[in-house]
Amino acid sequence: MTQEESDQSKSDPSVDRDVWSIVKEFRFEAAHRLENHNGKCRRLHGHSYKLEIELARNHLLDNPEAKGMVIDFADVSRIVESQVVDIWDHRFLATDETPVVLLQALGHIEVARLDIPASTAEYIAALVGGILLGTGSMMKDTLRSVTVWETVNSKATWHRY
Numbered sequence: 545m546t547q548e549e550s551d552q553s554k555s556d557p558s559v560d561r562d563v564w565s566i567v568k569e570f571r572f573e574a575a576h577r578l579e580n581h582n583g584k585c586r587r588l589h590g591h592s593y594k595l596e597i598e599l600a601r602n603h604l605l606d607n608p609e610a611k612g613m614v615i616d617f618a619d620v621s622r623i624v625e626s627q628v629v630d631i632w633d634h635r636f637l638a639t640d641e642t643p644v645v646l647l648q649a650l651g652h653i654e655v656a657r658l659d660i661p662a663s664t665a666e667y668i669a670a671l672v673g674g675i676l677l678g679t680g681s682m683m684k685d686t687l688r689s690v691t692v693w694e695t696v697n698s699k700a701t702w703h704r705y
Contacts, residue, residue, distance in 0.1 A: 565600035565688065566613075568620045572633040574656070576663040579641040588636075594693035595672060597624055599686035615686050623683065627675050632656045637663045665692040665700035673702045 575590040599615050610616045635656040638647060647655060660667040669692040676683045676690070691701040 563600055563602050564604060564614050565598055566615065567596050567598045568617055570595040570624050570629050572629045574632050574635055574637050576637040578662055578664065591694045596691040598689040600688045601686050615682060619682060623676065623679050627679060628672055639663050665694045668692045669700050669702035673704060
């Protein structure tokens, strides 16, 4: 943008520069292992995962049931819980790298099959973003980022640009 265009957009009231965002948090428990990792993450272990879903728009909704909202928190909860949390909670997160022999050995343990190369926080964040974008226009219009916390001090964020 040139300086002239920038100055014009600052003085033009039709140019909307305001952005509102919300963040909704979700939690689930799951086990995984990183097959090709050289450290202790190669061992079967679990996490108390936290998801942060950030949604934003440059205007607030004006329809009667959601007036003044970016998106109704209840709608976000319904979508994320049904598409991610309820499916992954208290399960083993299996990926493309999970050996079939391990899955057979787990036997009675419930498995959630993730279509990602490895169950790193980075891949999981991107997968959740893709799942949510596939749920319809509500998420397509507002989803900005997904953050996955594996521990209280370790997180990865996928951003939508």
